[in-house]
Amino acid sequence: xxxxxxxxxxxxxxxxxxxxxxxxxxxxxxxxxxxxxxxxxxxxxxxxxxxxxxxxxxxxxxxxxxxxxxxxxxxxxxxxxxxxxxxxxxxxxxxxxxxxxxxxxxxxxxxxxxxxxxxxxxxxxxxxxxxxxxxxxxxxxxxxxxxxxxxxxxxxxxxxxxxxxxxxxxxxxxxxxxxxxxxxxxxxxxxxxxxxxxxxxxxxxxxxxxxxxxxxxxxxxxxxxxxxxxxxxxxxxxxxxxxxxxxxxxxxxxxxxxxxxxxxxxxxxxxxxxxxxxxxxxxxxxxxxxxxxxxxxxxxxxxxxxxx
Amino acid sequence: xxxxxxxxxxxxxxxxxxxxxxxxxxxxxxxxxxxxxxxxxxxxxxxxxxxxxxxxxxxxxxxxxxxxxxxxxxxxxxxxxxxxxxxxxxxxxxxxxxxxxxxxxxxxxxxxxxxxxxxxxxxxxxxxxxxxxxxxxxxxxxxxxxxxxxxxxxxxxxxxxxxxxxxxxxxxxxxxxxxxxxxxxxxxxxxxxxxxxxxxxxxxxxxxxxxxxxxxxxxxxxxxxxxxxxxxxxxxxxxxxxxxxxxxxxxxxxxxxx
Numbered sequence: 001x002x003x004x005x006x007x008x009x010x011x012x013x014x015x016x017x018x019x020x021x022x023x024x025x026x027x028x029x030x031x032x033x034x035x036x037x038x039x040x041x042x043x044x045x046x047x048x049x050x051x052x053x054x055x056x057x058x059x060x061x062x063x064x065x066x067x068x069x070x071x072x073x074x075x076x077x078x079x080x081x082x083x084x085x086x087x088x089x090x091x092x093x094x095x096x097x098x099x100x101x102x103x104x105x106x107x108x109x110x111x112x113x114x115x116x117x118x119x120x121x122x123x124x125x126x127x128x129x130x131x132x133x134x135x136x137x138x139x140x141x142x143x144x145x146x147x148x149x150x151x152x153x154x155x156x157x158x159x160x161x162x163x164x165x166x167x168x169x170x171x172x173x174x175x176x177x178x179x180x181x182x183x184x185x186x187x188x189x190x191x192x193x194x195x196x197x198x199x200x201x202x203x204x205x206x207x208x209x210x211x212x213x214x215x216x217x218x219x220x221x222x223x224x225x226x227x228x229x230x231x232x233x234x235x236x237x238x239x240x241x242x243x244x245x246x247x248x249x250x251x252x253x254x255x256x257x258x259x260x261x262x263x264x265x266x267x268x269x270x271x272x273x274x275x276x277x278x279x280x281x282x283x284x285x286x287x288x289x290x291x292x293x294x295x296x297x298x299x300x301x302x303x304x305x306x307x308x
Numbered sequence: 309x310x311x312x313x314x315x316x317x318x319x320x321x322x323x324x325x326x327x328x329x330x331x332x333x334x335x336x337x338x339x340x341x342x343x344x345x346x347x348x349x350x351x352x353x354x355x356x357x358x359x360x361x362x363x364x365x366x367x368x369x370x371x372x373x374x375x376x377x378x379x380x381x382x383x384x385x386x387x388x389x390x391x392x393x394x395x396x397x398x399x400x401x402x403x404x405x406x407x408x409x410x411x412x413x414x415x416x417x418x419x420x421x422x423x424x425x426x427x428x429x430x431x432x433x434x435x436x437x438x439x440x441x442x443x444x445x446x447x448x449x450x451x452x453x454x455x456x457x458x459x460x461x462x463x464x465x466x467x468x469x470x471x472x473x474x475x476x477x478x479x480x481x482x483x484x485x486x487x488x489x490x491x492x493x494x495x496x497x498x499x500x501x502x503x504x505x506x507x508x509x510x511x512x513x514x515x516x517x518x519x520x521x522x523x524x525x526x527x528x529x530x531x532x533x534x535x536x537x538x539x540x541x542x543x544x545x546x547x548x549x550x551x552x553x554x555x556x557x558x559x560x561x562x563x564x565x566x
Contacts, residue, residue: 026327027410030400045440052426052437059428130423131441132400201350305401306339 031132031302035294038134045133049141054148068152072108076101083222093224094267095259098164102258103221103251105153110183110247111212113146117191118198118208125308135301136294139195143188147180157258164262172257179253186246186286192293196300199307219248220255225272243272244281327412328374329493329524330398335407337368337393337548367393369548370407377412377492380525382535382556384563385545391528394545395419395497398526413492413524416442420497422482427471431462434470435485442489452488459514460484461507480507487514494518496527512537532560 039046058064079100084090093099120138121128128135158168166172198204220228225243232239242248252272260268272278368390375381385391396402397409399417424441425434435456439449457466460481462473470478496515515538519525529535535542535556542559544552552562 023327024410027331027412028415030398030409030411030415031403032400044446048437048440052429052433056426056428126423127441128401130401130420131417133441203348302403305396 033134033136035134035298036136036140038136039140042134042137046137046141046144049137050144050148053141053145057145057149065152068149069156072105072153072156075108076104079104079222089222094263095164098161098166098262099224099255099259100222101157101160102254103219105150105157106179106183106250106254107216107219107221107247108153109146109150109180110187110215112149113143113184113187114191114194114208114212114215115205116142116146117187118194118205120191121195121199121304122202122205122308129305129308135304136192136297139188139191139297142195143184143191146187147184161258161262166258166262169261172261175253175257179250179257182246182250182253182282182286186289189286189289189291189293192297193289196293196297196304199300199304215247218242218245219251221251224269225252226269229272239272240274240278240281243275243278244285246282246286249279249282327377329377329379329412330375330526331408331410332371332373332394332398333408333410335368335371335394335397335404335409336366337390337397337402338364338405339367340364367548368397368404371545371548371550372407373543373550373553375524375526377524378522379541380519380527380539382527382529382539382542382559383545384529384535384542384559389545390548391545392497395495395526395528399495411493414443414490415493415495416486416489416491417495418483418486418497419495421486422478425470425478425482428469430469431457431466431473431481435466435481438482438485439489442486443491444489448490456481456484456488459488459510476504476507483511487511487518491523493524493526496525496529536560 034041058067061067063070076097080097083100084096089100090096117139120142121135124138127133128138158166194204194208225248228242229239232242243252252275255269256271371390371394383391383394393402395417396419397404398411399415399419401419422438424438426437429437435453436446436449439452439456440446444452457463460477460483462477462481465473465477470481473481494515512534515525519538525538527535527539539556541554542552542556542563543550544559544562552559
């Protein structure tokens, strides 16, 4: 066939689809990825994409990575002064600064990751429109990028806790890792959904602002779960729903990892009742969100290039 | 790429009863003329009983052709005829609404070279990033890095940030990365207006060399001279339909008439 191209050989006038006579197993369908599983095949590219966004993040800024410390510190001080001082949480919760900070970093991670993940496809519009790559790479690299950005905050938290007499233990590290895993997998599921929707409707990135506000206040960061429990005593199911939020579970794990070990036994809050079921429910929520996110993403992905 | 035949096995079949490298089978594609951009607009249209997904026009109508392994085919047509859409379909950026597109082997495109370049990264960083975007591994990129830099004639500027490059240097480097990707099927879209005359000649020579190595090529171009040099077969598309598929000289003649 290479020698003399003859139009008759190509047989495009035939009404029978040519592919019925072809062995399709040797062929690829361009543009059809394998969803999240493609990440393993493209891990080298993923690494470069993450490296690019982290190295570019503070390019051309005078303070550079210092911003990663400045922002959470200022935020912490504000909450500390207003909630601790004015609203007298100091009197109600022993070791309130640590209580506040260990929960706050989780929500900061969630909010940061949620924002970058939702914008990830639109921000990479030049690539998405011109070159085919498994598009899941962009939300995933955004989640990992947010995690890298979160590490300075974690370092500050650990240093502060050490000053307050916290001793690292296997249990603490386990709780920390479990909490982070919950947040990151949850963000990935929700992020896939929102990043795909954001391509057609840019409203998604404004909607995220609302989700961030809700996330900040709907988890026991500035108050304690006991307060919610007492307020909801007539409707225990409200408390169970509240506690099954993956972020709330993660915040709870962080409190147990960093705050509980440094306060006297009498001041500890312990685990909420039925917490094991809350954890299972949260994992269920994450699995459902990831499946929905992936399905919607794959459905909308077909038209990314023409909608951007 | 475990499910893909190796390059050598692909090439060895070249002169036998090889299977085609690209199959475009009864492909149709529709685009929205205007799509609503917000929930609000969608909602208002829905209330007013206007179509929420607005009217569509058909960019490709039942397009079918096959490209054999090692063949070099030009896809021609006026602006807006649907030739670039066809190319994007083969590259996977767009998906057909009807019909099927199949490819065999590693496909990469000289489509809008430099799309993955970031102005704040150095030339070196951009080479690695873009080679990976185009499907090369770290090892392959390292092996070919010197070759890429030499071809682009960038020299010492390789460790400068790309934003300080002249537009010619930028395009030369981007093109050089794209052309050094390990591939079986090359898609070319109007990029050969790159750089000055000597560089263009070098690019054309490189493309010829690749064609002689048995790489399958699908070229979208307006340049009759270039197409004549590289391709033996031409497909003419008009208003989304294939109106001619045959020897390149005849294809160019068909194109002239319209």
